[in-house]
Amino acid sequence: MTVTSVLPVVSELPPDAPPDQHAEVVGLVYVADDEPGISRVRRGKGWSFHGPDGTVIPDGPERERCLRLAIPPAWTDVWICRDPDGHLQATGYDEAGRKQYRYHDLWREVRDATKFHRMRAFREVLPSIREAVDRDLRRRSLSREKVLALVVALLDETLIRVGNDEYARTNESYGLTTLLREHVDVDGTTVRFAFPAKSGQEREYAFRDRRLARQVAKCADISGPRLFAYLDADERWHAVDSGAVNAYLREVSGDDFTAKDFRTWGGTSVVARSLRELGPPQSAADAEKNILAAIDAAAEQLGNTRAVCRASYVDPRVPKAYRFDRFDEAWDDDDGTVDRLSPAERAVGRILEMDLPRSSDLESLLAASVDVEDE
Numbered sequence: 001m002t003v004t005s006v007l008p009v010v011s012e013l014p015p016d017a018p019p020d021q022h023a024e025v026v027g028l029v030y031v032a033d034d035e036p037g038i039s040r041v042r043r044g045k046g047w048s049f050h051g052p053d054g055t056v057i058p059d060g061p062e063r064e065r066c067l068r069l070a071i072p073p074a075w076t077d078v079w080i081c082r083d084p085d086g087h088l089q090a091t092g093y094d095e096a097g098r099k100q101y102r103y104h105d106l107w108r109e110v111r112d113a114t115k116f117h118r119m120r121a122f123r124e125v126l127p128s129i130r131e132a133v134d135r136d137l138r139r140r141s142l143s144r145e146k147v148l149a150l151v152v153a154l155l156d157e158t159l160i161r162v163g164n165d166e167y168a169r170t171n172e173s174y175g176l177t178t179l180l181r182e183h184v185d186v187d188g189t190t191v192r193f194a195f196p197a198k199s200g201q202e203r204e205y206a207f208r209d210r211r212l213a214r215q216v217a218k219c220a221d222i223s224g225p226r227l228f229a230y231l232d233a234d235e236r237w238h239a240v241d242s243g244a245v246n247a248y249l250r251e252v253s254g255d256d257f258t259a260k261d262f263r264t265w266g267g268t269s270v271v272a273r274s275l276r277e278l279g280p281p282q283s284a285a286d287a288e289k290n291i292l293a294a295i296d297a298a299a300e301q302l303g304n305t306r307a308v309c310r311a312s313y314v315d316p317r318v319p320k321a322y323r324f325d326r327f328d329e330a331w332d333d334d335d336g337t338v339d340r341l342s343p344a345e346r347a348v349g350r351i352l353e354m355d356l357p358r359s360s361d362l363e364s365l366l367a368a369s370v371d372v373e374d375e
Contacts (some may be wrong), residue, residue, distance in 0.1 A: 013117075019256070022110050023087045031086040038066060038080035049080070069102050096165065098243050116315045119268065120352045122261050124168055125253045130156070132252035137215060142222070147230040147240055148248040151176050155245075155259055157212065157264040158205045161198060162242045162259035173198050177240050179227040186217040236255050238239040263302060265345075267313035270298040272351070273344040275322050276331060284323070291319045306353050323349045330354070 020030035021141020036052035049057040049066045057063045066080055075092030087110075090102035103111075127150070136149035154176055155162065174183065174195045183195040189210045189324055197203040219227055226239040246258045274294035281287035292306070299309035321327045330350040331343070341349070 013114075019087075022114060023107065024269060026106055026110055028087045028104060028107055029083050029085050031081055031083065033079045033081075033088065033091045035081075037082055038062075040066070040078040040080065052081075055291065057327065071371070072100075075100065090327065098165075098241065107265050116264070118257070118261060119265060119315050120349075121255065122257055122265055123341075123345070123349045123352065125255060125257065126265070126345070129249065129253050129257075137211065141231060142218065142229075142231050144230040144238075144244070145248070146215075147219065147228055150212070150219070151228055151245055152248065152259075152262075153212055154216075156266070157207055158193070159263050159270075160193065160203070160205060160244055161263070165241055167198065172196060172197075173200070175242075177228060177242055177245060180225050181220050181227050182225075183311050184216060184220055184227055186220065189213045191194045191216050203303055203305060205337055207249075232273065264313050264315070265348075267298040267302050267309060268315040268318055269342065269344045269348055270301050271295060271300075271314050272318050272330075272341075272348050274298070275318070275327060276344065276347070280325075280328065281322070281344065287323050294319075315348070315352070317351055317354070317356060318348060320356050321354060324357060326354055326356065327351070354358050 005260060013025065023030040038057065039050045040049045040053075041050060047067075049063055051057060057066070058129050065084055069080065069090050071078055071080075071090055072094070074095045078090060078092040080090045081088060085104070087104050088101060089104050089108040092100055133149045133156075136145040137153065139146040139149075146275050151162075154160065158176075161175035163178035164219070165178060167173045168178035174197060175181070179193065179195060183193055185192045185194075189208050190206060191209065192204070192206040193212050194202070194204045216227075219229070222229060222237070224237060224239075229239045230236045231237055242259065249257050249262075262341075271291075271294040274297045275290060278290045278293065279289055295310050295314055297304055298314060299306050302309055302313055304313065318327075321330065330347040339346070
């Protein structure tokens with residue numbers, strides 16, 4: 001089964017279907033690494049693999065599967081799933097002590113196929129995430145919760161990539177969690193970030209927010225090169241990383257949402273807001289031109305190419321509603337409810353609830369031809 005065949009299967013599930021159902025419909029078993037598994041032991045220049053009872057796994061298909069996982073030599077406390085159909089195939093800890101994961105190839109395809117089906121559930125929990133962030137920002141000390149809440153608030157405001165320690169170390173490209181103090185300037189209520197980002201892009205972001213400016217300035221005043229670090233109960237400083245941010249999001253949302261979901265929601269909302277500003281299309285060609293312009297606006301905010309933005313960060317139901325003349329009704333229904341969502345976000349939420357027709361082959365070809373001409 002490939003991603004092409006996975007999509008129609010998983011799309012039949014409700015958007016809030018638990019992950020074990022997603023695994024089951026594609027023939028995988030949803031597992032956890034607290035189950036008995038296979039361990040890895042260094043033997044000379046190679047490895048031996050041992051079952052839960054300590055028995056060495058002999059040469060054969062099971063050992064070959066363990067080797068094909070290509071688990072980095074630096075990983076410690078390696079756990080390998082005994083079931084070749086387990087959605088999670090291996091876990092371990094890297095040199096920095098961070099937990100790492102190896103997933104079944106098919107599971108990665110399932111997650112790609114379902115990434116936009118998560119948006120409706122994300123919209124439901126977004127107000128509570130923002131409420132938790134506001135609460136934690138009111139904490140006095142630079143605790144774990146406060147600093148992670150600040151990073152999430154900045155992610156929400158700017159849509160900057162969350163960052164990766166490996167990219168920062170090897171490529172000197174940065175994201176929110178890996179920013180250095182030299183990458184930020186706070187002037188009163190204005191915050192400016194300027195830093196080399198992924199693919200060598202020089203990125204600049206500026207916004208005005210009194211509360212966030214004050215909190216960023218506090219972080220910039222601490223010792224050490226990293227901008228965002230928190231103080232633990234033993235008065236020791238710890239730099240934040242993407243894993244900590246995603247763990248915080250799981251804690252405050254009660255679900256498995258990540259920084260990527262924030263950027264996808266943000267990119268989709270930028271497209272919705274841009275299409276609203278462009279107004280109703282006068283023709284099918286005009287609709288495609290406006291959709292491309294809106295996607296370009298989102299790509300600029302996210303720091304992606306148009307192709308990546310459209311494929312990974314814009315829920316296709318928003319452009320579809322625009323094509324099928326259903327877009328404006330999502331805004332016309334806005335009653336101004338105060339729910340920690342912007343008008344564009346409320347419109348996106350309504351579009352996700354719409355029963356939209358399937359795009360015809362002709363419409364798909366039209367969209368593709370316009371894109372090729374403009375790329």
